Amino acid sequence: MGKTVSIFNQKGGVGKTTTCVNFAASLGAKGQSVLLIDLDPQGNSTSGVGFDKSEIETSVYDVLINDVPAKDAVIVSAYKGVSLLPANMNLAGAELELAEAEDRFRVLKKALAPIVMSYNYIIIDCPPSLGLLSLNALTASDTLIVPLQCEYYALEGLSQLLGTVRTVKQYYNEHLELEGVLFTMYDTRLKLNQQVMAEVDKFFPNKAYKTVIPRSVKLAEAPSFGMPIIYYEKYSKPSFAYKKFADEFLKKQ
Numbered sequence: 001m002g003k004t005v006s007i008f009n010q011k012g013g014v015g016k017t018t019t020c021v022n023f024a025a026s027l028g029a030k031g032q033s034v035l036l037i038d039l040d041p042q043g044n045s046t047s048g049v050g051f052d053k054s055e056i057e058t059s060v061y062d063v064l065i066n067d068v069p070a071k072d073a074v075i076v077s078a079y080k081g082v083s084l085l086p087a088n089m090n091l092a093g094a095e096l097e098l099a100e101a102e103d104r105f106r107v108l109k110k111a112l113a114p115i116v117m118s119y120n121y122i123i124i125d126c127p128p129s130l131g132l133l134s135l136n137a138l139t140a141s142d143t144l145i146v147p148l149q150c151e152y153y154a155l156e157g158l159s160q161l162l163g164t165v166r167t168v169k170q171y172y173n174e175h176l177e178l179e180g181v182l183f184t185m186y187d188t189r190l191k192l193n194q195q196v197m198a199e200v201d202k203f204f205p206n207k208a209y210k211t212v213i214p215r216s217v218k219l220a221e222a223p224s225f226g227m228p229i230i231y232y233e234k235y236s237k238p239s240f241a242y243k244k245f246a247d248e249f250l251k252k253q
Contacts, residue, residue, distance in 0.1 A: 009147055015185055015213065019182060022229050023123060024049075032081055033081055036077075042127075059087055060091060071114065071115050145182055148183055151196065182209050
């Protein structure tokens with residue numbers, strides 16, 4: 001199938017990397033072949049599936065800047081169906097170096113072309129900003145999923161986000177579509193959560209997933225053990241939520 005999906009929101013702290021790691025793991029657990037690409041210089045998706053960033057020798061930086069074939073940088077995780085194109089500290093300087101590259105917005109797309117059909121899904125963890133790395137991700141993607149925290153400030157960035165998608169479609173990737181909006185850090189006790197969800201429906205009609213990801217201490221703990229929540233605490237509410245989200249996603253394919 002070879003579908004490429006960016007997980008993107010220009011606002012930080014919305015559960016973007018948590019969603020990347022657990023979405024990829026949930027798809028893998030359901031028999032899908034998944035490549036998780038860590039395009040965030042913080043490298044949290046890399047550590048989130050159990051790899052020490054300081055020990056990564058060949059990373060997505062080398063693919064983007066040094067013309068290393070993507071297949072040579074991919075490593076297989078301990079989790080069913082999930083491979084990783086990792087990040088390390090070198091990625092922090094990639095935006096400056098990409099600025100000098102020819103066709104700098106399509107470097108990732110070209111690099112992934114030889115391997116895109118080797119996986120059912122490629123999931124890209126984007127940086128929380130609209131720089132060259134995020135533009136490369138969106139240009140290389142078929143669709144994007146927007147993780148959105150259920151709070152007032154999340155709404156403020158929606159118009160900016162819609163503008164970003166329109167710009168990318170117009171100049172770099174006319175085929176880019178919004179896959180959906182995933183509500184994260186959901187708290188059933190707060191009426192505001194329902195209000196935010198209602199407002200989002202106005203911006204993205206029929207695009208919000210029915211599944212919501214709850215706030216959870218276990219979900220926050222899992223990355224420190226290098227484990228997706230479905231393996232760290234498989235009977236927890238967020239574990240069931242991410243597996244349900246993967247089901248909902250797959251049904252729409």
